[in-house]
Amino acid sequence: MFFIHELNRTITLHPSYFGPHMRDYLIHKLHEDVEGSCTGRYFIICVIEYENITLGRIIPGKGDAEFTITYKAVVWRPFKGETVDGVVSSVNKMGFFAEVGPLTVFVSSHLIPRDIKFDPTSNPPQFSDNGDQIINKGAHIRIKLMGTRSDVGKMHAIGSIKEGFVNKWRFCVARGALGVTPADMVEGLKKTPQLNSYYLVLNRL
Amino acid sequence: MTTHTPLTRAKEQIHGDEEAGSELKLGEFQNVSSLTLSETKEVLTAVFNHRREQGKFKVPDNEVVTKTQQYLEVFSRFKQRESVQAVERILALQTDLVAFEKSQLGTLCCDSSDEAKVLIPSIEGKKSDDDLQELLDEITKLRQFV
Numbered sequence: 167m168f169f170i171h172e173l174n175r176t177i178t179l180h181p182s183y184f185g186p187h188m189r190d191y192l193i194h195k196l197h198e199d200v201e202g203s204c205t206g207r208y209f210i211i212c213v214i215e216y217e218n219i220t221l222g223r224i225i226p227g228k229g230d231a232e233f234t235i236t237y238k239a240v241v242w243r244p245f246k247g248e249t250v251d252g253v254v255s256s257v258n259k260m261g262f263f264a265e266v267g268p269l270t271v272f273v274s275s276h277l278i279p280r281d282i283k284f285d286p287t288s289n290p291p292q293f294s295d296n297g298d299q300i301i302n303k304g305a306h307i308r309i310k311l312m313g314t315r316s317d318v319g320k321m322h323a324i325g326s327i328k329e330g331f332v333n334k335w336r337f338c339v340a341r342g343a344l345g346v347t348p349a350d351m352v353e354g355l356k357k358t359p360q361l362n363s364y365y366l367v368l369n370r371l
Numbered sequence: 372m373t374t375h376t377p378l379t380r381a382k383e384q385i386h387g388d389e390e391a392g393s394e395l396k397l398g399e400f401q402n403v404s405s406l407t408l409s410e411t412k413e414v415l416t417a418v419f420n421h422r423r424e425q426g427k428f429k430v431p432d433n434e435v436v437t438k439t440q441q442y443l444e445v446f447s448r449f450k451q452r453e454s455v456q457a458v459e460r461i462l463a464l465q466t467d468l469v470a471f472e473k474s475q476l477g478t479l480c481c482d483s484s485d486e487a488k489v490l491i492p493s494i495e496g497k498k499s500d501d502d503l504q505e506l507l508d509e510i511t512k513l514r515q516f517v
Contacts, residue, residue: 169405
């Protein structure tokens with residue numbers, strides 16, 4: 167989920183940067199440090215505006231000055247239990263990897279509905295139910311995030327497409343390369359009223 | 372005068388139990404304004420264009436930002452600025468839903484209220500099926516104007 171979050175960052179400047187363009191340099195350094203970074207819990211995409219840049223405090227014993235910048239940024243934070251859309255990037259017999267924005271989510275074969283099985287004979291490898299539900303590289307898929315793990319500078323997540331409820335639609339958007347538009351998805355929806363789980367598994371149009 | 376530094380530290384926040392299940396426990400993001408994918412795409416496009424015009428600050432050029440922009444291009448449902456603003460207006464009127472739920476509705480674009488309740492479990496109980504279906508129909512109407 168994307169948020170506009172208010173954050174703080176402390177930047178230390180060497181005295182050689184004190185001058186008329188010091189503030190611009192601070193903002194430039196902020197962008198460089200923070201944009202595109204991952205804190206382990208969320209990704210910071212882009213800085214939008216700066217609320218306040220404090221006066222520089224000279225560190226005793228050194229000549230450097232410390233500034234604290236309060237800024238607003240677009241941030242992406244995945245939550246456990248959140249439903250997200252993604253694009254499948256690789257498939258193997260243990261499951262498949264899907265890219266949801268900057269995060270790669272792994273969906274294990276245990277969390278894929280039983281009727282969609284791994285098909286090793288096809289090239290490229292894919293998961294399919296030998297009917298019209300196919301999960302291969304480039305397919306759009308709707309995933310429920312089951313858990314996230316943080317690392318320094320990185321995040322990993324696992325997801326599931328198995329949540330099954332009676333009376334829920336089951337669709338899967340077939341290869342993005344075919345240029346499936348939302349209107350096509352709605353049409354496909356009307357044609358395939360299979361009432362199983364709620365993922366988007368739409369027919370190849 | 373310098374600002375007074377606090378003598379005690381703030382209570383340490385416990386991380387690790389955030390989830391968006393039938394109860395929204397968003398940790399530090401509990402009261403932060405959220406965005407639908409289409410809104411995010413508009414914001415990023417506006418910020419980057421402004422930076423390119425001004426010429427003072429560079430547009431970020433790393434993997435995370437590029438992947439995010441591609442993702443937004445593919446999955447944002449409302450391509451026109453007017454439809455994005457119209458959806459925002461409709462969602463802003465819903466006082467019984469939290470920001471997270473509103474943004475999820477605008478992002479996932481469900482067709483039926485059952486689907487919405489399964490994909491966004493915390494909505495269960497907050498709105499009647501008919502009201503929810505009405506809201507979804509209004510959003511779907513705007514989606515056709517692509």
